[in-house]
Amino acid sequence: MYDFAYHRPKSVADAIALLKGNEEARPMSGGMTLIPTLKQRLARPSDVVDLGGLKELAGVKVEGDTLVIGGMTKHGDVATSADVKKVIPALADLAGHIGDPQVRNRGTMGGSVANNDPAADYPAAVVALNATVITNTGKHTADAFFKGLFETALGDGEIITAISFPKAEKAAYMKFPNPASRYAMVGVFVAKTASGVRVAVTGAGPSVFRVKAMEEALSKNFSSDAIKDIKVPADGLNSDIHGSAEYRAHLVGVMARRAVDKASK
Amino acid sequence: MTSATGIGARVLRTEDKRFLTGTGRYVDDLPLARATYAYFLRSPHAHAKIKSIDISAAEKSPGVVNIFTGKDLVDAKVGGLICGWVVKDKHGEPHKAPPHPVMAVDTVRYVGDTVAMVVANSYDEARDAAEAIKVDYEVLPANIDLAKAFDKGAPQVHPEAPGNLIYDWEIGVKADVEAAFAKAAHVTKMDIVNNRLIPNAMEPRAAAAEYDKGTGNYTLWSTSQNPHVLRLILSAFVLGIPEHKLRVIAPDVGGGFGSKIFCYADETMVCWAASRVGRPIKWTAERSESFQTDCHGRDHVTHAELALDKEGKFLALKVETIANMGAYLSTFSTAVPTYLYATLLAGQYTTPLIYANVKAAVTHTAPVDAYRGAGRPEATFVIETIVSKAAAELKMDPAELRRKNFIPSTAFPYQTPVALQYDSGNYPPIIDEAMKIADYPGFEARRAEAKARGKLRGIGFSSYIEACGLAPSQVIGQLGGGVGQWESAQIKFNPTGNVQVITGSHSHGQGHETTFAQLVHDRLGVPMDQIEVVHGDTSTTPFGMGTYGSRSLAVGGSAIMKATDKIIAKGKKIAAHLMEADVADVVFENGTFKVAGTDKNVPLAQAVFAAYVPHNYPLAEIEPGMDENAFYDPANFVYPAGTQICEVEIDPDTGIVEVIAHTAVDDFGNIINPMIVEGQVHGGIVQGVGQALFEGAVYDKQTGQLLSGSFMDYTMPRADNFPSFKLGYKVTPCPHNPLGVKGCGEAGAIAAPAAVMNAVHNALAPIGVKHVEMPATPLNVWQSIQGAQRAAAE
Numbered sequence A: 001m002y003d004f005a006y007h008r009p010k011s012v013a014d015a016i017a018l019l020k021g022n023e024e025a026r027p028m029s030g031g032m033t034l035i036p037t038l039k040q041r042l043a044r045p046s047d048v049v050d051l052g053g054l055k056e057l058a059g060v061k062v063e064g065d066t067l068v069i070g071g072m073t074k075h076g077d078v079a080t081s082a083d084v085k086k087v088i089p090a091l092a093d094l095a096g097h098i099g100d101p102q103v104r105n106r107g108t109m110g111g112s113v114a115n116n117d118p119a120a121d122y123p124a125a126v127v128a129l130n131a132t133v134i135t136n137t138g139k140h141t142a143d144a145f146f147k148g149l150f151e152t153a154l155g156d157g158e159i160i161t162a163i164s165f166p167k168a169e170k171a172a173y174m175k176f177p178n179p180a181s182r183y184a185m186v187g188v189f190v191a192k193t194a195s196g197v198r199v200a201v202t203g204a205g206p207s208v209f210r211v212k213a214m215e216e217a218l219s220k221n222f223s224s225d226a227i228k229d230i231k232v233p234a235d236g237l238n239s240d241i242h243g244s245a246e247y248r249a250h251l252v253g254v255m256a257r258r259a260v261d262k263a264s265k
Numbered sequence B: 001m002t003s004a005t006g007i008g009a010r011v012l013r014t015e016d017k018r019f020l021t022g023t024g025r026y027v028d029d030l031p032l033a034r035a036t037y038a039y040f041l042r043s044p045h046a047h048a049k050i051k052s053i054d055i056s057a058a059e060k061s062p063g064v065v066n067i068f069t070g071k072d073l074v075d076a077k078v079g080g081l082i083c084g085w086v087v088k089d090k091h092g093e094p095h096k097a098p099p100h101p102v103m104a105v106d107t108v109r110y111v112g113d114t115v116a117m118v119v120a121n122s123y124d125e126a127r128d129a130a131e132a133i134k135v136d137y138e139v140l141p142a143n144i145d146l147a148k149a150f151d152k153g154a155p156q157v158h159p160e161a162p163g164n165l166i167y168d169w170e171i172g173v174k175a176d177v178e179a180a181f182a183k184a185a186h187v188t189k190m191d192i193v194n195n196r197l198i199p200n201a202m203e204p205r206a207a208a209a210e211y212d213k214g215t216g217n218y219t220l221w222s223t224s225q226n227p228h229v230l231r232l233i234l235s236a237f238v239l240g241i242p243e244h245k246l247r248v249i250a251p252d253v254g255g256g257f258g259s260k261i262f263c264y265a266d267e268t269m270v271c272w273a274a275s276r277v278g279r280p281i282k283w284t285a286e287r288s289e290s291f292q293t294d295c296h297g298r299d300h301v302t303h304a305e306l307a308l309d310k311e312g313k314f315l316a317l318k319v320e321t322i323a324n325m326g327a328y329l330s331t332f333s334t335a336v337p338t339y340l341y342a343t344l345l346a347g348q349y350t351t352p353l354i355y356a357n358v359k360a361a362v363t364h365t366a367p368v369d370a371y372r373g374a375g376r377p378e379a380t381f382v383i384e385t386i387v388s389k390a391a392a393e394l395k396m397d398p399a400e401l402r403r404k405n406f407i408p409s410t411a412f413p414y415q416t417p418v419a420l421q422y423d424s425g426n427y428p429p430i431i432d433e434a435m436k437i438a439d440y441p442g443f444e445a446r447r448a449e450a451k452a453r454g455k456l457r458g459i460g461f462s463s464y465i466e467a468c469g470l471a472p473s474q475v476i477g478q479l480g481g482g483v484g485q486w487e488s489a490q491i492k493f494n495p496t497g498n499v500q501v502i503t504g505s506h507s508h509g510q511g512h513e514t515t516f517a518q519l520v521h522d523r524l525g526v527p528m529d530q531i532e533v534v535h536g537d538t539s540t541t542p543f544g545m546g547t548y549g550s551r552s553l554a555v556g557g558s559a560i561m562k563a564t565d566k567i568i569a570k571g572k573k574i575a576a577h578l579m580e581a582d583v584a585d586v587v588f589e590n591g592t593f594k595v596a597g598t599d600k601n602v603p604l605a606q607a608v609f610a611a612y613v614p615h616n617y618p619l620a621e622i623e624p625g626m627d628e629n630a631f632y633d634p635a636n637f638v639y640p641a642g643t644q645i646c647e648v649e650i651d652p653d654t655g656i657v658e659v660i661a662h663t664a665v666d667d668f669g670n671i672i673n674p675m676i677v678e679g680q681v682h683g684g685i686v687q688g689v690g691q692a693l694f695e696g697a698v699y700d701k702q703t704g705q706l707l708s709g710s711f712m713d714y715t716m717p718r719a720d721n722f723p724s725f726k727l728g729y730k731v732t733p734c735p736h737n738p739l740g741v742k743g744c745g746e747a748g749a750i751a752a753p754a755a756v757m758n759a760v761h762n763a764l765a766p767i768g769v770k771h772v773e774m775p776a777t778p779l780n781v782w783q784s785i786q787g788a789q790r791a792a793a794e
């Protein structure tokens, strides 16, 4: 680890003041991704701004038909929240399968979504549920937020404060874990909300993506049969020692069908 | 003696208290005053010329104490690392022995090869300085793909090993085997890869060293499985420090699996540099260094053929193997694919003729050496997969084909055609028991039930034998081994009656502190809590060979038994004196010396006290003190054997293989502590299943970068990958050691890969899949299924 200045601001405004205009400064939520990166000397921030003191960013609220989950809410808290289990059980289920207990007790929704790791689980839920990413400066629709490999719409001095998820009529997440890391090698979140049916895929490509052909078929007939012949092209999908692009493309189909079956139960 | 804590009892491990409460003392825990910290700069290239190394900026980096490069070692006339086993090739010539410099001088030969050592006041400062070292590399093409290592035009690893060949070795008479094949009714052929593994002990390798300027003594703390052997190598071959001036201590060590047997560059450097730096030096590998620089295991490419007559009797076996040595020959690397591999190719069978040819290759990858089982898992994998393949081809039951060819129990001692003489065994009852536990007759119903759920279920056998308990020194010497293979023990009573059991073997997870104490308790009647097992320090233990090859109980435990004999013999003389009886009339029972037919008795503790306070003592006949040494050199290896049966289910949509049930029935001879033995078997099975389904070291074939260089990409087996194992035992005591014991440390890992892969093949056969390579990862299985479907469509 290289040296850096450590800050623990008491308000969002103080945090933003430390981050804005300083390209070398990095916010830290759970540190589950940032700290290993620092230890391996893969990043060299001048300042680390720990958001751990911003209590107002943590917690789950139900506002009418939406869940508003604070950026600092830990995976473990999402997994066990009675509100999440009631409004969108699939989201609680997803959170309960991220990493291991240690990771779930430190890692946060804001940190995961901001990081936009191609193999992270949450981005699939955010896109499939058509959630809104709320920051200190405004709001981003899910579709506009995830830009590419580790890239998001977040600007200078902008942090995720909360994410709001509309209630789902039907939803399920099926994850094919990478055998070694157990991140998503292919994860498919299928959801039917007020804005229609969405199928979002994580792990398979450089960033989360939707499968429009499946969405159309499921809008007409929400059953795994409806998508059994839909093939996702392998072009542009990730390929590594654990899965070729063709294998990932195949798994998208398998996981999507299983997610639909699970959501229909 | 039978007691709640004697031989055969499930005594809880005494060492676990400190391990589970975080109070173990590992090398990294050592508090050394004024310590400095080492960081090793490793090669980022698989093969490159070092044009220059510029340390000028690094030397000015804050906190730097010293920086060393390969040139400093050349100037100081430090020797290279050695390979301690001379294998003679098929023409009788010793193997090619390219130099293995402790740090690279002008060429780097694998990603992770050691280039420079930075010593600084803190670890971070050492690492900062290492980043300031400028190395000018000329990157060269690398020889990575083992199957192509001998190809014309393959990049050469060492000029001393032309064509990348270390040896071309053989065992058996090829012409006789060919003649048997010519007469065979059936021949089964197979091409297999034994995948390369990375050991991943929980504790990474570590070293610390201190030099005492006043006495000229060095102390090296190392995560070693065999501290005396490490000291011998460092002093006699590498550093030239006189043996009595070097103390090696291996304190608590968190797992080894073979990878901590060898003498490594980093610990050598830490020791050497301690006197130059003038302050203690500490070093602990980071996990990514462990991945890159611990010796890897296995890594064979093999073609095998089995000839059978029309009844299914094995006529002959022919095996051709290319074995990867990596970039340099590690300490015992040459022996692993020869004497620890090809000599086991008879397995449990009467195959009368066997020929094996092994070619060892150097490649631009990390050195490869012994890893749990060392050679024997590779041999078992060859035999047990080809036997199951033959059974499938002949439409015979795999258990039936095995039974037909088992060495009968009446044939022991049994001379195999590949040098070994098996001392004892009885194989049919083992497979019977395993089939009963695994409910083999019920398998087809389970397969049908799984099919109804869309799953492919398969069952696989593996009947292994291994030679372990290394072993007779004279045999090892004839085969080219450079060391003796006995073990030492010392039993040292204190005047108050408690006892130190000092052993030359080393425990790094095996539970010796409990098992050895149980032995002594059982023999001498001393309560368990009055016994301390001491190991791992060359200054406090007699010379010993350490722990590997499932030898600690069979050889080390036998040495302890011999030492207890001497204690009893001396105690009898003292007791006879105290009881005014004839020595011949004194018996020792339940910790007490008695005169038969009288009520006279002297408890051992009283005899011990008399030996240390010899006021009433036969000083004219015997010396005071109660402290006995024994050395034990066995007459033969020991030959544990067993059968494992694995049952898997495969999801054809994803390729995921799930182990549903795993049965192991073993003959380990007599068992001292069944709980510890089960722990060894469980761990072994997990490592074996790990090899079959999960683990694989993958290098990029062009660049030689280690793609599986962290836990993000190297799949370790985990608890949730396994069902509860079903274990059973059959016992044929070892006839030649005093305990009647065989080894159990490696058996699980030796047998499991074939059991799992036979089950995988059995599951996939109905859909036309012919072969799946290890590890049978989801991707691998799915691709094999796709291949079979394409083939069927054509």
Ligand SMILES: Cc1cc2nc3c(=O)[nH]c(=O)nc-3n(C[C@H](O)[C@H](O)[C@H](O)COP(=O)(O)OP(=O)(O)OC[C@H]3O[C@@H](n4cnc5c(N)ncnc54)[C@H](O)[C@@H]3O)c2cc1C
Pocket (backbone or CB within 6 Å): A026, A027, A028, A029, A030, A031, A032, A033, A034, A035, A051, A071, A097, A098, A099, A100, A103, A106, A107, A108, A109, A110, A111, A112, A114, A115, A117, A119, A120, A121, A122, A154, A158, A159, A160, A161, A181, A182, A183, A184
């Ligand atoms: C062993 C292990 C297993 C894991 N397995 C999984 C898995 O199966 N699935 C999965 O999805 N993830 C997995 N993770 C990742 C885990 O979910 C992380 O917690 C997550 O990716 C990052 O969250 P964090 O709160 O720890 O963020 P941090 O590490 O604190 O930050 C991550 C990045 O986001 C930035 N950041 C943090 N908070 C904010 C914010 N509020 N606004 C803007 N930027 C911010 C930081 O600057 C940093 O660049 C695993 C991690 C580990 C260590």
